[in-house]
Amino acid sequence: MTPFAALAPAGLAIPHIDYTALLPELILLGGVLVLIGVSAMTPRRLPTGVYATMTVAIAAAALVASLRLWRDVQNHGAFTTVAHSVDVDGFAVYFLVLVSCILIVAAIIGSGYLRREGIAGCEYYALALISGSGAMLMASANDLIFIFLALEVLSIPLYVMAGFDRRRPTSQEAAIKYFVLGAFSSAVFVYGIALVYGATGSTNLPEIGAFLAHNVITANGVLLAGIALLIVGFSFKVAAVPFHMWTPDVYQGAPTPVTGFMAALAKAGGFAAFLRVFVATFPTLRGDWQPVIWALAALTLVGGAIVALAQRDVKRMLAYSSINHAGFVLIGLQAVTTKGVAASAYYLFAYAFMVLGSFAVVGVVGAKGDRRHDLEAYRGLAARNPVLATVFSVLLLAQAGVPFTTGFFAKFYVIAASVGAHSYALAVVAMASAAIAVFFYLRVVLLMYSTQPADPGDEATTPGPAGGGVATLVRIPVGRLVVQPSIALGLAVSVGVTVVFGVWPQPLIDFTRAATFIFH
């Protein structure tokens, strides 16, 4: 006991905690307790729709709280709380709004999937809300240890969600792969934090920035090693080549709505912290880390696009396409300008809705059992469900960056930011990879509208994986595909955001610009 008492400062200063500034996160975590409390108190498992409704209500409350916070920040300026470890500024609140929206859409889409698969219970929603609170904390974290904690709060529920479909061995395989590599990257990340702490004497981001601005470090080996490990840790989380190995396997194995949620949320949270740490805290060392990000971005752009071309499985193809998207977001980071940060933030917003919608469609086409993800399953989809085929085409074309969608503006702004920062070569690489990416998106679109029927034998039955245990043969209906109302609603929101803000881009662009004024 004595050593602890000796270490405690004599006059203990209790940090001021502004609970209203933490309200969105507190609503989500309180909501989780309500969800599992209700689940524990009811003798029978309630239908999944009840939990979905509660989750949407909780996420909507968090959205309202985030918007109120946005108004406060716009009127009274940014502030920090909890002993300067939480930064409430436009950039953070922008991501609070985005995460709330992701949670709402993911809950709506997930409920349709869970009902089809006959999985009852509150676990999916509770895990999603915890993960969402982690992403929110990551965006507002102002301290490296806090970022590490938030990263784990974001990641650990995602490991479980990846293995959520316990009847499918691939789902468990995805969970274990994601877990081992995720935990490995966390360990690398925390060791990086330890080294940065040793070199600068603080884990608080503004203090580190001030230390670096006022001190010239002659032998900065420890600091650079720490920064390198931080880059590796972040690159794992946002799936940048060469730290992307887990992505295709995990995206393919995880239940399809979880894949969409994971892609949208982990990228938003991971990049929010990545941008804040590097652009706001280490700008004085940009000569050291900017070339590394340049190489990562170029590799990610080219690697993601080229490997996606070779994929026969749509989920794997979308996984590599998400790697390609991560490359575009890295371009905004590489610029180290306000424009670059704004472009990256805009890209993450646009990408979240495109990817949630795309994976929702993949989940519908995957049919009961979530197994049919071969490209052939999309042949003639337009005849089976014309609306679904149109929706998927819009989402894929938006991912390809076709005008009149948010995807176009997203790509346009990152490339413009790159040119503005005189990274012309990277801009050229980005445009080349966008051109390659158009090819594999269009291939799916053309298949959906192809009139040639597939091989009937292949269409009628498809062998289930050995050891699946449910059935050896899964019958696939050839006729009309039915889209459940909740999934239709989720798709409507995703496509709506993608197209409305593509045609009328000003509000979203203004929102992004107002959010990123802090970086100079």
Added chain:
Amino acid sequence: MTIDGSWYLALAAVLFTIGAVGVLVRRNVLVMFMCIELMLNAANLTFVTFSRELNDIGGQVAVFFVLVVAAAEVVVGLGIIVAIYRHRVGATADDPHELRG
């Protein structure tokens, strides 16, 4: 003979390297898991050493949080491994092999 902080830092660096190599080389999930714990504890040792050298309590507080995160990871990891054990015989990272491309 006095042992100054750099020895602890060096020990932590070696532990971290052993853990990292272990995760990449070994194929048993439980062993990989232990290697990750080794890496986290190497980070803890680094935090404590720096905390001592800088005369700053922050590093020791960080260790608390790293410990908690490590425990949470243990629980979730064991849960996932148990779920896999119930469907398979061994716990080798190469055994699950349905996801390849």
Added chain:
Amino acid sequence: MGSLDSYLPIFVLLVLGVLFAALSIGVSRLLGPRRPHAAKGAPYECGIVPTNELPRRFPVRFYLIAMIFVIFDIEIIFLFPWAVIYDQLGRFGLVEVIVFAGAVFVSFIYLVADGALDWGPARRARSFGSEPGRTTESAVRRVGAAGGRAE
């Protein structure tokens, strides 16, 4: 803080560590005789053949209890520093700890309701989705005496 030159040993040792690990793996691969044998793939990884078939499936309950134990262990990690200086923290600390303990308690109620602590052959009241084939109970029964059929 002192001169950063004093951190040089870390990097020397880091490099040495990597070199040593790489060297020992590389050399053992180059020089070691390769006679793959079924016994070498067996448990213990050293060629000792297990004499009798061990029960494959350890009851899952033990793992569950261990996991729940770790959670409470961690709760103590946070309660301990609070307990050391609770009088200085005053009402603020008390409220924070109550909120923290409350969150853990709700999770605990969830665990109990989900049957995580039911010890015995009685069927869990509610099962997660539908899982045909193997259940915890069948696994416990198969293991027999080693398992938790007490009570």
